[in-house]
Amino acid sequence: MRYSVFSLIRNAFSGHTDWPAAWREPEPRAYYDTIIVGGGGHGLATAYYLAKEHGVTDLAVVEKGYLGSGNVGRNTTIIRSNYLMPANTGFYEWSLKLWEGLEQDFNFNAMVSQRGVLNLFHSDAQRDASARRGNAMRLNGVDAELLDREQVRRMVPLLDMENARFPVKGGLLQPRGGTVRHDAVAWGYARGADQRGVDLLQNCEVTGIRVQDGRVVGVETTRGFIGARRVGLACAGHSSHVAAMAGLRLPIETHVLQAFVSEGVKPVLDQVVTYGAGHFYISQSDKGGLVFGGDLDGYNSYAQRGNMPVVEEVMEMGLQLFPAFSRLRYVRQWGGVMDMSMDGSPIIDRTPIAGLYLNCGWCYGGFKATPASGWCFAWTIAKDEPHRLNAGFRLDRFATGHVIDEKGAGTTPNLH
Amino acid sequence: MNGAQPMRLAAGGAIDRARPLGFTFDGRAYAGFAGDTLASALLANGVRLMGRSFKYHRPRGPWGAGAEEPNALVELRTGARREPNTRATVIELFDGLVAQSQNRWPSLRFDVMGVNGLFAPIFTAGFYYKTFMWPASFWEKLYEPIIRRAAGLGRAAREPDPDEYDRSHLFCDVLVIGAGPAGLAAALAAARSGARVVLADEDVRPGGRLLAEAHEIDSAPGVLWAERVAGELAGMANVTLLARTTVFGLFDHGAFAALERVADHLPEPAPHQVRQRLWRIQARRAVLAAGAIERPIAFGGNDRPGVMAASAVRAYLHRWAVLPGRRGVVFTASDDGWRTADALLAAGASVEAVVDARPDPPAALMRAAGARGLRVHAGAQVVGTHGHLGLQAVDVRLPSGSSLGIDCDLLAVSGGWNPTVHLASHQGAKPVWDAALAAFVPGRLPEGLAVAGAAAGRFTLAACLADGAEAGRAAASACGHAAAPLVLPRAADEPAAQAAFFHVPGPRGKAFVDFQNDVTVKDVKQAAREGYRSVEHAKRYTTLGMATDQGKTANVVGLAILAEATGRSIEATGTTIFRPPYTPVAMGAIVGHHRGRDFRPARHTPMHDWAAENGASFVEVGPWYRAQWYARPGEKGWRDSVDREAEAVRRAVGVCDVSTLGKIEVVGRDAAAFLDFVYTSMISTLPVGRVRYGLMLREDGLVFDDGTCARMGPERFFITTTTANAGRVMQHLEFCHQVLKPAMDVSFLSVTDRWAQVSIAGPRSRDLVAMLVGPGVDLSTAAFPHMSAAEVEVCGQVPARLFRLSFSGEMAYELGVPADFGDALMRHIMQVGAPLGLVPYGTEALSVLRVEKGHPAGGELNGHTTARDLGLGGMMSRKKDYVGRRLAERPAFTDPARPILVGFKPVDRGQELKSGAHFLDPGAEARIENDQGYMTSVAFSPALGHSIGLGLLARGRERIGQQVRAYDPVRNRDIVVEVCHPVFIDPEGDRTRG
C-alpha cells in the first residue's frame, strides 16, 4: 500500500487495522544469487538499489539482530557533503542528491531536513582551511558559504560569542546539509527492498563465509548454511571479524562512539552546528531533543557503550558553544561501534576472493553516505567493478599511498 | 489565597507545619509546608491539573510521587534559571518558588492545541513516516516548522546559567544505592564490619518506601527505624551519606556516576555554593537497592488527572498528609493496591470500590475488606473514565460483562511493581522475566554488583531487610572485612502477589501506555501489525519509552502488549536497552567548572605579563596565548604594527617570545642513534655544540613535524618542536622508543615549560646578544657560526642556552633561560636593546618573515604533504632507516604530478592574496578536474611592498614565471597570480650566515 495523506485518512476510518506489514519475515531459502551481510543502512540500501537499479531480486539481506540494530539507528543523523578530498566530494554529493529525492523514491518519509550544517572556526588558520574546503566544494558544484563572526551570531543566536575560551571567528556553512530521521532510512529501504522481492532475514547471524577455489559459495549462519554466488559485506563496526571469516585482514579498527540526547524543548537551534576547537556536533530533533556527540572513547571496543571521560568532554564542548543549555538535562546516552579505517575514508571494493565484495570503513561519517554507499555498492556487485564515484575507495590504496585522509591525521584510526 | 490547603490532612506527614512556604504556579499564589514537593503542595491546594501531554495536549496531573513521574512536568524558576520539564513530584518546595505549566496555549485549562486530539485517528503510530512527503521542499518550509513548534515540551533558558557546578571523586569499598529498608540494612551491615561505605539516595530523607508506607519495624513506625539507622551511619567515620544524590550510571570497571542536588531545594544557591555536584564513585563492590516502581494499567482515559499510582496515593497520604481525592476507587492487579484502600479509609476518604482485575484475589484480603465494609469487584476492570480536566467517574466492566459507573475523584491504580533494575543493566545485561513474580528481575550481574530488596524482586519488608543485610555483609567481606554480628529488625511479610495484567481489553477511549509521549495500546498493536515486531522497532516506531522518563512506567506495559500482539511470550519479547542516565541530568553538572573561559587551562609564557603591559594582542594557539603583535600609539590597525615589527627585524633587531615551542631533552647512550631513527636526516654525525634542522615523518611517510636538534653533549640533545605538536611529538618519541626500539638506552623529558626562550633576529642581533652574554663569549661567525649551540650565562649569573638559528632569514639567535627568569630576561633585553632600535615582534610578524623566507609552517605541515612536496626531499637520508621512510616511497607519494611548494605574487601587485584559494590554469573552467592546488600561507611583505603567498601547485617548479588563477569563490575573489620561487628574500642566505 502506498503511503500518502490519502491512504492515511482512508486507514483512519478502519482504525488503522488494514496497513500491511512494512516487510515480510520470510524463512531463509537454501540459495540466493546474492547475499548482503548486514541489515544496517548500507546493507538495506544496497539491496534496494540492487533490486531497483539492477534487477537483482534473488537476493537476501542477512542481519544478526533486528533491521537497523546497528549504527544506522544510533547515529546523530547528520548529512552533508562538505568534503575536501576529490575522491570523497563527488561521492558524498551524489549521496546528498539521493537524499534529496529519497522519500519520493522509496515512499517513506525519512524527514530529510536540509536545515544547514555550520562548521565553526576559531582561528585564522582554521578560516583558511575552511576557505580551502569551501572552494573545493564549489569546484565540485557543491554549495558552500564562508560566514564571518557576525553572520554566525545572527544565524545562531544562542552561541556564546562573548565568553568562550576559543572565540568563534566564523563558519563554513553548507545550506543543503542537515539531518534525517535515522531509523526511517533503514525502514524505508527495507520496505522498498521487500516490496521488490528481497528477503530480509533477521536474527540470522553470519558465522562463517564458505569459499571454494577462491570463490565465495555461501555463508554459514545461525539459521543454517545459505548458498550464494555473490556475497556483499556491509557490517560496519563488525567488518573486521566478518571479513576475517573469509581470511581477509582489513585495515580497520573498531572503536566505540557515544551520542546523547536531551529532554525535548521548544525550538532553540535551527541548524546543525559543529565546534572547531574540539570535536562536537549538535542539532535539535523535530521532537525537541538536542542530539549531540563528540569524539570516540579512544580505545578498541565492541561494546556499544562508552565511559564518563568522554561524556564530560563532549558536554564541556556543548556548553562552550551554548552556555544556555547548562540547565537542560540529557536523558540518554548510548554508543555504537565504528569501523575506523586507517585514513578515515571508506572502502567499497571487490576483494581477492571472487564474488566477495566489501563495504566498510565508514568511521563515524557513514550515515550521510547511506544512499550513495548502497547505490555504488550495488553497482560494484552487479557489474563486478567499481563505479566512477567509488573508484577511489579501493582496498589496496594503503599499499599505493592513494589514501583519502580528510583531516591529514595519518594512520591513526582513532584520530579520524 | 494563602494557607487554605483544602486537601491537607489535619495531622501526620513528614512536613513541618511550623514552616509554611509560599509559591506560585501559573501566576497564582499558594502555600505549602517545608517537606512538601511541588506536587504534594499543589495537591494539598486542590490543584491536580499540572500539565499537558506531548502530542494530544491532554490535561495531565501527577501519576506518581517520585522520580518516575511521566505527567506532572513544569517549568521551574524563571529567566536564566528556567528549567523546563521538571518533575513536580521531586521538586522540594521552597519559599518563593515559581513554576509554570508548559506545552499549552493560551492556558493550562484551555489549550487550543487540544484540537490535536480530534486528529488522533490520523496521528497514530508513525503517521509522519507515511505523509508530509509532497512536495519535497515543503518539509523544511512548512511541515517541519509546524511539527517543531508543536513538539518539545518546555522552554529552555536562553541565557547562560548563573550557577556553578562541581565535579568530585569518591572511592569506597561498598557503594549502596538507595536508602530504603534494603539499602539501609546493607549499608549498616557493611559499615559495622568496617568497610568504607558510601550510601546514596535521591531523596532528601532516608527511608525509601518506608516514608510512604505505614509499615512497622520492631513494632514502631518504619520511618523511625530508618532515622535511627541513618543516625548511626552518620556517626561512623567510615561512612559517607549522600542525600539528594542519584546514582545515574554504571560504567566499566565499577565506575559509577552520581548527581548530588546541593542547592536545588533553595531559591538559588548560597554564595559560593554549587547548585549540583557530579560524583564519580569508584567502588570495589556495590549493592543496588533502588527499590521498585509501580506500573500503570492501560485502560480508557487512564491519563485523566485524578488517576494515580496506588503507591503514590499512599505516599501523598502518609508522607505529605495530603488527600489526593475524597472519593476513591482502587483498580489493582496486585495485593499491594489493596493497602491504598485502607490508607484512604484511615485518612477519612471514602473508598467507593476496590476493582481487582484478578478473578480470585487472596481470601485474606477479601475478608479484611469485608470487615471494613469495602465493596470489592473481583475479576473486574476499569474500562473508561470521565471528567473534563479531572476525574469524575469511572466505568467498570464486571465479570458478568455488565458495566457499572462509579462516581469518584480519585482512581488509585496498581499494576504491580517493576524492580528498578536500570543500573544493573547499564553494562548491557538484560533483565529476565520472572513469571512467578510477574516482573523483570536483574539478569546476569556486572562484576562486583549485587542487587537487594525490591530491586531484586523481593517485595516484602521483612525480605528486603534480610536481603539488604546479607548483601551488605557479603560486599564488605568481599573487600576483606569480617562480618559484624547484626540482629535483623522484626517486620512483617505483607501480602505481595501481583498479576501479569497490563491492559484492559476493549478500552473506552484512549488507553495510554507511555503517558509522556502519548503512546496508546492501539499504537503498539499497530506497530506490531505493520511489522515493527522487535521490541526495539516498536519502541522507535511508536516512541514508546523515549520521553524524558525513558519509559520508567511505560516500558514493561508496552512490551507486554507487544508480546500479546505478536503472539510471543514476554520473555521472548524482552526489554529495550537500559542506558544512563537513570534520571535526566543537567549538562552543567557534567561540565562542572570547565565552562566559559575555564573550558581549558590557559597557558601563559613567562613573559606574558610583560607582553600585556606592552600592548600585545594575544591569540589562542592550542592552550597557549601568544602575543600576536604589539600595538603602538597612533597605529591604525594590526597591519601597521605587523609591518613595523617585520621591518625592524630586517633593518635592525627584534625580539620574539618563542617559549611555546615544544622542547624536549633527549638523553642516553643511544640518544643519537634514536634520533637518527626519528628524524629524516642524520643526527649522529652532528658535533657537540652544533644544531641541525630536523624533519620527522609519520609512519605513513607524510611530514609530521619540524624543529631543531641541538647536540649539547655526546649523549644529550635538546630538540624543539612546533607549538602545535609539542605533545604529539613527545608521544611519538615515547611510542617509537617503547614499541619500536625498546632496547635503546634513551629517555625523554618534556621541558617546554622549563625554559623561557626568545628569538633575537636582525642584522644587529649579534650586538644585542653580546651585551646579554658578556664579552667572554666569542660570537664571531668563525667561533659561533650559524647552527651553533652553547651553554652561556646571561648577566654573568643566569645559566642560559644560546643557539644561532634563523627562521626569519636574518642573522638570529635563540636564547633560553630557566622559566623563572623569563620575565626579567625580557625586561633586561628591552632595556639594553633600546639603543640598537630593538622592537618586540609577535607571531604575525614572525609569520611574515617566514613566508618571505619560504619556510614551511602550519599551513604547509597540514598532514597532507610529503617532504618532497615542501622542497625538503634533500633531507631524506638514504644512508639509514627512519620512521616513514618506506611508506614515503609509495607511488602516490612519489608521483611527479603532486602539488609542490612554490611562491606566488599577485600580477596586479596591489591585490591581496588569500590562503585557501585554489589554483586553476588561466582560462580553465572552474571544475574540480582542473584543480591545480591551493594557497597555503600568505603575508603582506613590507620588504617587497606587496602581498606574497606560498602554495602547493601541481608541477609548480616547472611553472615558475607562469601565471595561474587564484580562485576563491567563497570570498567572491578570483585573481591572477604569478608563480615564483618560494624564497622571496635573500635566496642565497647571506644575511642568515652573516
Ligand SMILES: Cc1cc2nc3c(=O)[nH]c(=O)nc-3n(C[C@H](O)[C@H](O)[C@H](O)COP(=O)(O)OP(=O)(O)OC[C@H]3O[C@@H](n4cnc5c(N)ncnc54)[C@H](O)[C@@H]3O)c2cc1C
Ligand atoms: C554515535 C554515532 C553517531 C554517528 N553520527 C553520524 C552522523 O551524524 N552522520 C553520519 O553520517 N554518520 C554518523 N555515524 C556513523 C554511521 O552511523 C555509520 O557509519 C553507518 O550507519 C554505518 O553503516 P550501516 O548503517 O550499514 O551500519 P550498521 O547499521 O551498523 O549496519 C551493520 C549491520 O551489520 C550487522 N552485522 C554485523 N555482523 C553481522 C554478522 N556476523 N551477521 C549478520 N549481520 C551482522 C549489524 O548487526 C548491523 O545491523 C554515527 C555513528 C554513531 C555510532
